[in-house]
Structures are given as structure tokens and as C-alpha cells.
Amino acid sequence: MEIVRPGSTGHSHGAGIPIQTRNERLRSANPAEHNAVSKTDEQWRYLDAEALGGLDSALLGNAIDSIQTQGPAAIERVDATDSDFGRAGLPEDVATANGWAAATTALKITVSGEQSEPTTVSIANPGKHSAAHLIIKSEAFARGVVVLDHTGDASIAETVEILVGDESELTVISLQDWSESAVHTSAQFARIGRNAKLKHIVVSLGGKTVRISPTAEFTAPGGEVELLGTYFAGEKQFLEHRSYVDHAVANCKSRVTYKGALQGDGARTVWVGDVLIRQAAEGTDTYELNRNLLLTDGARADSVPNLEIETGEIEGAGHASASGRFDDEHLFYLQARGINPLDAKRLVVRGFLNEVIQQIGIESLEARLNESIEAELARSNN
Amino acid sequence: MALLQIKNLHVSVETEQGPKAILRGVDLTIRSGETHAIMGPNGSGKSTLAYTIAGHPKYTVTEGEILLDGENVLEMSVDERARAGLFLAMQYPVEIPGVTVSNFLRTAKTAIAGEAPAIRGWVGEVREAMSNLKMDSDFTERNVNEGFSGGEKKRHEILQLELLKPKFAVLDETDSGLDVDALRIVSEGVNRAKDANGFGVLLITHYTRILNYIKPDFVHVFVAGKIAEEGGPELAARLEAEGYDRYVNA
Numbered sequence: 001m002e003i004v005r006p007g008s009t010g011h012s013h014g015a016g017i018p019i020q021t022r023n024e025r026l027r028s029a030n031p032a033e034h035n036a037v038s039k040t041d042e043q044w045r046y047l048d049a050e051a052l053g054g055l056d057s058a059l060l061g062n063a064i065d066s067i068q069t070q071g072p073a074a075i076e077r078v079d080a081t082d083s084d085f086g087r088a089g090l091p092e093d094v095a096t097a098n099g100w101a102a103a104t105t106a107l108k109i110t111v112s113g114e115q116s117e118p119t120t121v122s123i124a125n126p127g128k129h130s131a132a133h134l135i136i137k138s139e140a141f142a143r144g145v146v147v148l149d150h151t152g153d154a155s156i157a158e159t160v161e162i163l164v165g166d167e168s169e170l171t172v173i174s175l176q177d178w179s180e181s182a183v184h185t186s187a188q189f190a191r192i193g194r195n196a197k198l199k200h201i202v203v204s205l206g207g208k209t210v211r212i213s214p215t216a217e218f219t220a221p222g223g224e225v226e227l228l229g230t231y232f233a234g235e236k237q238f239l240e241h242r243s244y245v246d247h248a249v250a251n252c253k254s255r256v257t258y259k260g261a262l263q264g265d266g267a268r269t270v271w272v273g274d275v276l277i278r279q280a281a282e283g284t285d286t287y288e289l290n291r292n293l294l295l296t297d298g299a300r301a302d303s304v305p306n307l308e309i310e311t312g313e314i315e316g317a318g319h320a321s322a323s324g325r326f327d328d329e330h331l332f333y334l335q336a337r338g339i340n341p342l343d344a345k346r347l348v349v350r351g352f353l354n355e356v357i358q359q360i361g362i363e364s365l366e367a368r369l370n371e372s373i374e375a376e377l378a379r380s381n382n
Numbered sequence: 383m384a385l386l387q388i389k390n391l392h393v394s395v396e397t398e399q400g401p402k403a404i405l406r407g408v409d410l411t412i413r414s415g416e417t418h419a420i421m422g423p424n425g426s427g428k429s430t431l432a433y434t435i436a437g438h439p440k441y442t443v444t445e446g447e448i449l450l451d452g453e454n455v456l457e458m459s460v461d462e463r464a465r466a467g468l469f470l471a472m473q474y475p476v477e478i479p480g481v482t483v484s485n486f487l488r489t490a491k492t493a494i495a496g497e498a499p500a501i502r503g504w505v506g507e508v509r510e511a512m513s514n515l516k517m518d519s520d521f522t523e524r525n526v527n528e529g530f531s532g533g534e535k536k537r538h539e540i541l542q543l544e545l546l547k548p549k550f551a552v553l554d555e556t557d558s559g560l561d562v563d564a565l566r567i568v569s570e571g572v573n574r575a576k577d578a579n580g581f582g583v584l585l586i587t588h589y590t591r592i593l594n595y596i597k598p599d600f601v602h603v604f605v606a607g608k609i610a611e612e613g614g615p616e617l618a619a620r621l622e623a624e625g626y627d628r629y630v631n632a
């Protein structure tokens with residue numbers, strides 16, 4: 001087996017943290033079985049335990065009553081007796097397990113037939129020390145879009161299970177448009193059926209501490225997954241995204257594209273992109289990319305692609321990761337063409353993040369997110 | 383008729399050893415429609431003059447003034463200078479991540495004209511200017527200068543000159559790194575833009591080659607941070623034959 005890890009400083013794993021292949025990670029619904037949050041654990045190495053505001057240890061309450069839905073998908077409440085409950089994945093970290101244990105009733109959103117209108121799930125002000133469990137399911141041959149719209153204030157440990165039925169095409173958009181002090185962890189497990197397509201888009205703009213972990217597991221050949229993400233961290237904001245694609249079977253395709261901007265003192269982002277190509281996954285085609293744009297000093301972006309390849313018989317596997325600065329020379333060039341400094345920054349950030357935003361395909365939503373980005377830009381503009 | 387006056391300009395840069403004087407009293411007056419060539423050895427301060435006119439923050443003016451139609455340019459920000467009609471084609475244009483050429487050109491045009499250009503006419507204008515400069519139309523969808531070859535970056539600078547229609551254009555070694563065909567194409571671009579808009583040109587170069595295409599009215603020899611000699615086009619020919627020895631050793 002070959003583990004490809006970029007060796008450059010800032011990207012490599014630090015000393016003392018054991019390298020573990022991704023499928024060896026513990027999966028359990030029981031919080032007691034998970035390690036406590038600690039910087040020596042690869043999963044938590046970038047985040048302070050306090051930043052979680054107790055999501056890993058406090059008694060949490062199910063936020064299901066505060067969730068509103070709108071749109072064509074069928075909505076129901078289910079518990080662990082439902083055959084889809086826990087089918088897409090089990091918690092891989094203590095905060096997710098803690099939320100799972102609290103949210104014993106889940107909200108199930110089922111997409112059937114052809115749904116051209118999106119279904120919006122609004123998670124607005126769910127409260128402190130809350131938990132949520134959502135199950136999004138597309139039936140065989142169905143098409144639809146589900147938007148998870150996180151707004152207001154909260155500390156919430158969330159699980160989203162995504163079951164993409166055979167031959168179906170599902171888009172799931174998770175927006176983190178929280179107010180300033182929110183704390184949010186969200187493990188989003190997707191299970192991809194035969195010839196099924198998932199487009200998963202994460203947009204993280206608000207919140208104090210946000211940690212989204214989208215996972216996609218192929219279960220039959222012909223599956224396609226696009227994991228897209230964009231984030232904009234302002235002063236003292238911590239935004240972490242950990243994607244994982246498990247190529248467990250042959251002839252599936254995955255693309256991971258995450259792009260982020262950072263501005264202000266203490267703006268902090270982390271992207272960890274794991275891809276595992278198992279022995280059986282011949283004909284795999286995968287590529288992952290992360291780019292970060294640092295707009296000011298005092299911001300820091302970590303970018304860690306991990307590609308584990310257990311078979312040589314693949315179509316293609318690659319990764320790219322780069323963090324660049326918007327510096328005085330860029331600003332000078334744009335200003336020398338008459339563009340004022342704020343517009344220059346706007347131009348660069350919008351252009352940079354738009355690649356992902358425009359994939360959303362819902363005009364009103366794109367406009368709202370662009371406004372949030374504008375507001376963020378104007379905030380700590382110097 | 384526009385007028386750009388540079389009077390007794392002294393400029394320094396900040397170094398680890400403290401400020402270092404680079405320009406030591408430059409006097410230069412350019413009128414609309416005139417072409418002034420500046421030639422001089424490496425490190426004599428030609429780019430410093432160009433950047434100082436554009437307002438690059440690295441350079442500090444310690445003495446003297448720059449006036450555009452009597453207005454104090456040194457009090458203007460970089461973008462104000464551009465909107466007032468000054469244009470600098472850079473020796474080393476930077477790559478701008480995430481911004482496509484088409485988006486960049488439209489934003490710059492809007493900033494300089496004070497209003498967005500009418501979409502249909504604008505697209506046609508860009509297309510025509512690009513085709514004149516033998517630039518492939520798919521450049522518009524690429525990020526500004528990203529992965530452009532040296533020559534492509536220079537064409538892109540002149541494309542902007544054609545579209546933004548300034549009062550004065552400073553061209554800093556626009557001819558360096560161009561092959562013979564590109565040199566002709568780019569020179570024709572400058573001439574075409576100049577014929578259309580009648581701007582004044584300050585052309586910084588090391589080679590008389592470009593002066594066969596863009597005919598200078600005046601040639602200035604730039605040595606050690608100031609103008610050492612001025613003349614007509616014949617001065618360029620003499621420099622090519624004799625080099626700068628007589629000035630440097632003077």
C-alpha cells in the first residue's frame with residue numbers, strides 16, 4: 001500500500017501524531033468509546049477543546065422541534081428502529097457521537113420522482129448545547145435538491161446521513177450562515193448507490209467555530225460524487241472542513257474542490273481531504289483540490305490532502321493544494337487600472353469563491369451568499 | 383491638450399540600511415501626442431520613475447512634483463491617478479488569482495469611465511482589440527496574467543492601453559521579451575491607440591528596434607537617477623553605436 005503525503009512544511013503531519021489509514025478509524029455511536037478531544041489526535045489537532053463549547057462532553061438536547069422545512073420532499077420523524085437510521089455512517093469522533101446520543105429522533109427528508117424545486121431545511125437558532133440528526137434520502141431514479149440552511153445563534157452537534165439511491169441524482173447544499181458566536185460540528189455521511197450522483201456543496205461563512213466533515217462512500221459501480229466547498233473566515237473565526245471519499249468499489253468518480261478566503265487577525269481555516277482507493281476500486285477516477293486566498297496578515301490556512309491508494313489499476317488520482325496571498329502588488333496592479341482598493345478586494349474574492357457559489361444553481365441563494373461575502377469583506381477592510 | 387510635468391523629482395526607497403536615493407532631480411514635460419523615449423543602463427532608475435508616476439507605495443518622493451494639467455498627482459492615490467488618465471504598462475505584470483481577464487477589463491473600464499460600458503458594444507470592442515493584437519479570444523476566460531508567457535503579458539498590457547484610453551501612457555520595457563513579430567504587433571497596437579486617442583507616451587526601452595515602429599519625438603538618456611542628455615531620434619542611434627560609457631564615466 002502506498003500513502004501519498006505531500007512533504008512540504010505546513011502540510012505534513014507533525015511529529016508524535018501516528019499516521020493511521022483512514023478506514024482504521026473507530027466508528028461508534030457510543031461517546032464513551034471515543035477518545036477525548038486532544039491535540040495529539042489527528043482529528044483534533046487544529047482545534048482547541050474549549051472552542052467546541054462543550055459539544056463533546058455536555059448533555060445536549062435534540063433541536064428537532066426548531067427545524068422548519070419547505071419544499072417538495074416528504075418529511076417524517078424517525079428513530080433508531082427505522083431501517084435508514086445509521087445506514088450511511090456512524091460517528092467517528094466524540095462530538096458527533098455526543099450529538100447522536102442526544103438526537104434519538106431524526107428528521108428524514110425523502111426525495112422521490114423529479115423534484116425541480118429545492119427542499120429547504122431551516123436550522124435557525126436551534127439553541128445552546130443542541131443536537132440534530134437528519135437523514136436525506138433520494139429514492140431510486142429520483143432527482144432533487146435539499147438545502148440545509150443554518151442561521152442564527154447555536155452550539156450544535158449535527159449528523160447528516162445522505163442515502164443516494166441507485167440511479168438517482170441528489171444535490172445537498174449545507175450553508176453555514178450563522179451569527180458570530182455559533183459553534184457547529186456536522187458529520188455528513190453519504191452512501192452512494194449504483195450509477196448514482198451526489199453533488200454536495202458546503203458554504204461556511206458565519207460562526208465562531210465550524211467543523212464540517214463530508215464523507216462519501218461508494219457502494220456499487222458507476223457512482224459519481226462532487227464535493228464542493230467554499231469558506232470565508234474573518235477575524236478570530238475557525239472554519240474546518242474534512243472531506244473523505246471512500247472508493248470501496250470499482251469504476252466510480254470523485255471530485256473534491258474546496259476554496260477559501262481568509263481575512264483578519266486570527267482568521268483560521270483547515271482543510272483535510274482524505275481519499276482512499278481500496279484494492280477493489282479498479283477504474284477509480286479521483287481528483288481533489290484546495291485553494292486558499294489570504295487577504296491579510298495574521299490569517300492562517302492549513303491544507304492537507306491525503307491520498308491512499310491500494311490498487312494500481314486506476315483511471316487517475318491526483319491532488320493540488322495551494323495557499324496564496326492577495327498582496328500589495330496585486331492591489332497595486334488593480335488600482336493602477338483605476339479600481340479602488342475595496343472593489344479590488346471584492347473582485348479578487350468574488351472571482352475566487354464564485355467557482356463554487358455558482359454551482360448552487362439557486363439564484364436567490366447565490367445572491368444572499370454573495371451579500372454575506374460582501375458584508376464580511378467590508379467588515380475588516382483596512 | 384493635456385500636459386504632464388515632472389519637476390526636480392527626487393525619489394528614494396526604503397532599504398535595510400535606511401532610505402536609498404534613486405531619482406536625483408528628474409525634469410520632464412510631456413504633451414498630448416508626443417512620444418518621449420527614455421533609454422539608460424540597468425539600475426539607472428527608469429522603472430522607479432515609471433512606478434513613481436503611477437504611485438507605487440514602495441517609492442517615496444522626497445522632493446519635487448508631478449503635475450497633470452496642473453493637478454498635483456502626488457496627492458492622488460494609485461486608482462485616482464489611473465482615473466485621472468495615467469496608465470502604466472508594467473515591466474513585470476503580476477498574476478491575479480481568481481479574476482478573469484474579461485471581468486478585470488470590464489471592472490477597470492467601469493472604474494475609469496465612471497459607468498459600466500454598454501454590454502454589446504463593449505464585448506465587440508474587446509474582441510476587436512484582442513484580434514488586432516493577435517490574442518486568442520479564450521484569454522478572456524483565463525485569470526489575469528496567470529500562466530501567460532512573457533510576450534502574452536505584454537500584449538495584455540497593451541490591450542488595456544487600447545481599451546482604457548488614458549491621457550498619458552508610460553510603457554516600461556514593453557518591448558523586452560517580444561519576438562520580432564510580437565514586437566511589430568504590439569508597436570502597431572500602441573500606434574493605433576495613440577492615433578485614436580492622441581495620448582502622450584513615455585517609452586522606456588533598451589533597444590532602438592522598437593523606435594523603428596514607434597517614432598519618438600524626443601530621446602532622453604537616463605543615467606544615475608536623472609536625465610543626462612536630451613535630443614531627437616538621432617540620439618537613439620548614437621546610443622546604440624556608442625553605449626552609455628561617455629555618460630557613466632563622465
Ligand SMILES: Nc1ncnc2c1ncn2[C@@H]1O[C@H](COP(=O)(O)OP(=O)(O)OP(=O)(O)O)[C@@H](O)[C@H]1O
Nearest residue numbers: 395396397402404423424425426427428429430431
Ligand atoms: N528595495 C530596494 N533596496 C535597494 N535598492 C533598490 C531597491 N529597490 C530598487 N533599488 C535599486 O534602485 C535602482 C533603480 O532600479 P530601477 O528598477 O528603477 O532600474 P531600471 O533603470 O528600471 O533598470 P532595468 O533597466 O534593469 O529595468 C537599482 O539600482 C535597484 O537596485
Ligand SMILES: [Mg+2]
Nearest residue numbers: 428429430473
Ligand atoms: Mg526597469
